Amino acid sequence: MHSSTALTSVLEIRNLHAHIATPRGVVRAVDDVSLTIGRGQALGVVGESGSGKSVMAKAIMGMLPGRSGCSGEIIFQGRDLLSLPRKERAQIWGRHIAMVFQDPGRSLNPVVRVERQLTEGMRRHLGLGRTEARSRAGELLTEVGVPDPERRLRCYPHELSGGMRQRVMIAIALACQPDLLIADEPTTALDVTVQRQILDLLRRVQTERGTALMLISHDLAVVAGRTDRTAVMYAGRLAEVGTTASVFRAPRHQYTHALLGAVPTLDHERHTPLRLIHGTLPDPVAPPTGCRFEPRCTAAQAQCGEADPVMATVEHDHQVACCVPVPAPGTPLTGGDLVGR
Template sequence: MGLRSAYASAHYWCSSRHTLGDRTVASTTNFRAMGAGGPILDVEHLTTEFRTTRGLLRAVDDVTFTLDRGETLGIVGESGSGKSVLVRSIMNILPRTASITGSVKFEGRDVGTLPKAEQRHFWGTQMAMVFQDPMTSLNPVKRVGHQITDPLKYHMKMNREESNARALELLRLVGIPEPERRLRQYPHELSGGMRQRIGIAIALACNPKLLIADEPTTALDVTVQKQILDLLKGLQRELHMAMILITHDLGVVAGRADRIAVMYGGRVAETADTRVLFRNMKHPYTEALLNSIPRIEHESHTRLHAISGRPPDMVNPPPGCRFAPRCLYAQESCTAELPPLLPSNEPGHRFACYFPPRPDRSGGVLMAGTGKAHLRDGDDVLLRVENLVVEFPAGRNRDVYAVSGVSFDVKAGETLGLVGESGCGKSTTGRAVMQLPHPTSGSVKFDGVEMTTLSSEDLRRTRTRMQMIFQDPISSLNPRRKVKDIVAEGLSIWGSTIGTFSKTRVNEVLDAVGLDPDIVADRRPHQFSGGQCQRICIARALVLD
């Protein structure tokens, strides 16, 4: 389906829902009639705190902004900067341990004061959210079709036939192949990219006025990423929908957002129109984020410019500017007083810095360079995969060829990039190398040892030298265990927990991935952002060396 027909279909459903009966109109008219003028979203002095065993954690601190109809606001910042907590505070979907102060007004009404009955109709029809982690945001025991049709039946009062037709249309809209078949599948039967597209389809089901996209393309390959972002932008124009786009990727917001807000330590460090921000950035953190992006003019394997140090401890934040301990331009006064958002000489451009960086920065194209992976013959390779085939039964004497005849090799110290669209077999190839699952045929040799013929015990021992970082960090971590126990699990299994070695090693790998062991060791996965959970997964993979 082309974009034009997709937009026309969405517009049809947006209009036709008013003709499905008086109940549909009654359930949505009160909201649609509100706020004919002014910004669609007005956030003032929003502060969100959590009660923890270490004290009060202020995840969002005095954030203020507005969002107009049809406008896209990009919120950028590294893991733990408060981006996801901010938008969950706006939607009022935080746990009871959270305390929210300030004001969030949607079309003139304070969201926090809405009765529970109105809030249930508010979510989905007015505000909708695409969550960062599709595996945990989808119900694992419900078919995909039911998860899409449920809000249509509840909010739009569609019958079964209408909701099923709309669900098929939504799947086509977000580029899901074989939509009739996917409706009958469960989330675990889909690739990570497909699960994310299902989440986008659910969010768009009731044509909300405000779409909040929390890292919406994290699980998507590069070819589909542009299609999804183009689709969201096109639907936004057709339906005059406002959008908040949360991302780590400055390249995404550079081409998609009208305005950008850069967050650090729970506060807005800088905000401006997109073109103004990239032309004349005033905060050292914004500059550091831009410098950390690979550029197309860099040679392959050029070392990236990482930001030194760690994000602040939000229970005990540093005095003054929270970025000062990591800032190249910090002066003594930066640690004495928290800088307010100061206006620049361009309208709408505000920054929280007393000593902004100089404007003599070199630009660059926000794209990664290209590397080359050469296939070679010889015995000096660490990993050699030849003619790898993985098949899965698909019922009724049918098999699915997930991987077919794949061959490659990797030397010690090398990095091989495996690229392809969602569902093309990338993850299955990686799992098959680890013998999860066992390949249907082919050869996998690690350090000269044929993996496919090893006994269970020998394979178990070999895996201590081969580790995997999974695509979905949150669902791959045990939610009941503390971080220190998750990371130390490999040491415990292999008897490396004598004396203080285990604690020392766990602290080393946590520090290596940019997490403070004293702060994170006794916390559980649900207390971290998606990016922080991924760092924990990396630490777990590295702990056995």
């Protein structure tokens, strides 16, 4: 799945497992996931809350809790992050891989001015002096659309709006010109208008700088039109991955198809009930045998509950792990037969 893009990839995740110990047992938060992000490419990762998206991002950043374990490979520019000493990984985090979190109010230090939070990484990783770092900080705030940057540099986070705080977070992430930017639900706490501004900003910065972007969201609309490829996760596993156009135009996994069928469109008749996927995600401590979507899937057959589905190529650059994939394009895809039971 990643062999064709290995030479141009900035990040390759190979058979990643991330398990977290809890009083109830071991949670298989990420279970055998393999993904590739090409240089300068935008990858959207979507799925319900609890599907393992954020845990995967934290595994890349070395931010998993102490009672967790990782196995597999996270290859960043030819080096496996999981096998590197923590001191070497610390030189990569923030400098070459940066992350934007979903709640800037919790991510920014409330008692430290914006200037210090913006310049700290540049002084540490790039060796800039105080004056040069401050000048660069002002340029970054201008780049991400913060008005009157000189005044904003003197502000504390609580003096800024939610949208401005998120722009500051993006500026901090971009300060050291990373090769990979991970945005984990970056618009959750923002109103709709500001959400679109932030998402458009991330896409613009990514394309202008040639930075690889991993955009994580539970909202399909967030990744549509702003990413080159989309990966769909369910219950810790990868269900489908392909170009964003192909995944949205002709989803092949029953879960992806059901997700898209649940999204209201402008051509829906008035007062038409939304299609639902009934049921909930399986217990992460004791997931079912076989396909983890099988208990909620109306197209499930006997083999779906017997063996784990294998990721297979259904079209060029489009893979799916489904025992009963949605028919290929040419068959009308109304979604009506995929209403959850």
